[in-house]
Amino acid sequence: MGRVYARKDTEKIVIDFTYKGQRCREQTALPDTKANRKKVEKLLERIEAEITLGVFDYARYFPNSPRAEKFNKLDMGQGDTPLFEAFANTWFDEMLIQWRKSHQSKIRMTLDKYLFPRFGEEEVGRITKASILEFRASLAKVTTRTQTPLSASRINHIMYALRMILDEAANRYNFSSPYQGIKSLKIPRSSVEPFSLDEVQLILNNVRPDFRNYYTVRFFTGMRTGEIDGLQWDAVDFERRQIAIKRSLVMGEIEQTKNDSSYRIIDMNDLTFKALKEQQEVTGDGDFVFCTRSGTPLSHNNVTKRVWYPLLRYLRLPKRTPYQTRHTAATLWLASGENPEWIARQMGHTTTEMLFRVYSRYVPNLTRQDGSAFERLLAQNF
Structure with missing residues (x-):
C-alpha cells in the first residue's frame, strides 16, 4: 500500500507506491500543507485503483519521470527481461520461507541500500560483467557510520546477493549470467588474540559478581555471544553435565541454530558446572540463564560497553572483543592435550582443519611443545 510524505530537504510532497513489483517515488511540486496532502492522497487512491484494474499509465501521471519510458517499453513488450528491482523483489518473496529472520x-x-540504487531500473538481462565489477569497485569507497571502509567480507556478502539474483534470472530467462568468472575478494585472516590462563583468572577474580558466572561459562565452553545470550534453562542438563546449543539470540530475537554443526552438545567441566549451579539460584525461575532483572535476554552491546571493556581497562589488559573468550577456550583445550576431534565438536566445527589452522600456533606458547620433545628423543637415541 502506498503512502504520501514530505521530503525533509525540499518540504515537497512525495507519492510512494509500488508498480509492477517496483517501488516508485515521485516528487510533486506541491508544498507540504494539509490541503495539499489531502489532494495528493486522493490522487494516490486513483493511481492504486488503476493499477489494480490494470489500466494505469505511468506516463500520463508522471510524463517527465525517467521511469515512465522504462515502464512504457515493458508495456509495449520491448523489454526482454524485467527490471532488476522488480525481479529481485519477486525473488526475495520466494526465498523468505528458506531464511531466518535475521538473514531476511x-x-x-x-x-534497498546497495543493489537497487545501482541496478534497480536496469533490465536484469542487460546487466554486464563490466558494470558488476565497476559496482564492486565503488563499494570499496563506501564508508560506514564510523567512517571506516566496508570490509572485504561485507562487500562479498553484498555481491553474493547480487550473484544469486542474476544466476536465478539467467536460469529463468535463458541468458548467460554475467557473474560467471567473478571471484570473491580475499578476506584477511580474523584476529585471534586468546587470553592466557593467568589473564583468565585475573578477569574472573575482578569482574562484577553478577557477571562472574557469565564470563566463566564463556571462557570454559567456547560458546558464541549469541549462543550464551540465548541460552535457556531447558538446554542445561545437570545430570549429564551437558549444554545443548540449539538456539541463538540474533538481533534481539531467539532463532534456531543456523546449521547442523552449530547444533551441538557441550560437556561441562567442573568450573562451568559450578557457575551454572550458582546461576540457577539467581535466574532459575525464568527462561534465560543469563538475563536482565526483568528476565529478558542480555544486550551484548550494553554488556560489552558497560562491563567488558571497562574491566579490561581497569586491569590494564589490551582491548580485545568478548569473542576472544571463544578463542581462549580453544587454545586452552589444545594446550591441555584434549583430543582435537572432541574440541572441534565442542566448538561446532565440522572438521579439525579450522582448529589447527586458526589456533595451533598459540599452543607452543602454552605447553612448551615447541620441538624440545623431539630434541630429547634424538638426544636419547643418537
Whole structure:
C-alpha cells in the first residue's frame, strides 16, 4: 500500500507506491500543507485503483519521470527481461520461507541500500560483467557510520546477493549470467588474540559478581555471544553435565541454530558446572540463564560497553572483543592435550582443519611443545 510524505530537504510532497513489483517515488511540486496532502492522497487512491484494474499509465501521471519510458517499453513488450528491482523483489518473496529472520533483514537491507540504487531500473538481462565489477569497485569507497571502509567480507556478502539474483534470472530467462568468472575478494585472516590462563583468572577474580558466572561459562565452553545470550534453562542438563546449543539470540530475537554443526552438545567441566549451579539460584525461575532483572535476554552491546571493556581497562589488559573468550577456550583445550576431534565438536566445527589452522600456533606458547620433545628423543637415541 502506498503512502504520501514530505521530503525533509525540499518540504515537497512525495507519492510512494509500488508498480509492477517496483517501488516508485515521485516528487510533486506541491508544498507540504494539509490541503495539499489531502489532494495528493486522493490522487494516490486513483493511481492504486488503476493499477489494480490494470489500466494505469505511468506516463500520463508522471510524463517527465525517467521511469515512465522504462515502464512504457515493458508495456509495449520491448523489454526482454524485467527490471532488476522488480525481479529481485519477486525473488526475495520466494526465498523468505528458506531464511531466518535475521538473514531476511540483511538481504532486505542489501537490496534497498546497495543493489537497487545501482541496478534497480536496469533490465536484469542487460546487466554486464563490466558494470558488476565497476559496482564492486565503488563499494570499496563506501564508508560506514564510523567512517571506516566496508570490509572485504561485507562487500562479498553484498555481491553474493547480487550473484544469486542474476544466476536465478539467467536460469529463468535463458541468458548467460554475467557473474560467471567473478571471484570473491580475499578476506584477511580474523584476529585471534586468546587470553592466557593467568589473564583468565585475573578477569574472573575482578569482574562484577553478577557477571562472574557469565564470563566463566564463556571462557570454559567456547560458546558464541549469541549462543550464551540465548541460552535457556531447558538446554542445561545437570545430570549429564551437558549444554545443548540449539538456539541463538540474533538481533534481539531467539532463532534456531543456523546449521547442523552449530547444533551441538557441550560437556561441562567442573568450573562451568559450578557457575551454572550458582546461576540457577539467581535466574532459575525464568527462561534465560543469563538475563536482565526483568528476565529478558542480555544486550551484548550494553554488556560489552558497560562491563567488558571497562574491566579490561581497569586491569590494564589490551582491548580485545568478548569473542576472544571463544578463542581462549580453544587454545586452552589444545594446550591441555584434549583430543582435537572432541574440541572441534565442542566448538561446532565440522572438521579439525579450522582448529589447527586458526589456533595451533598459540599452543607452543602454552605447553612448551615447541620441538624440545623431539630434541630429547634424538638426544636419547643418537
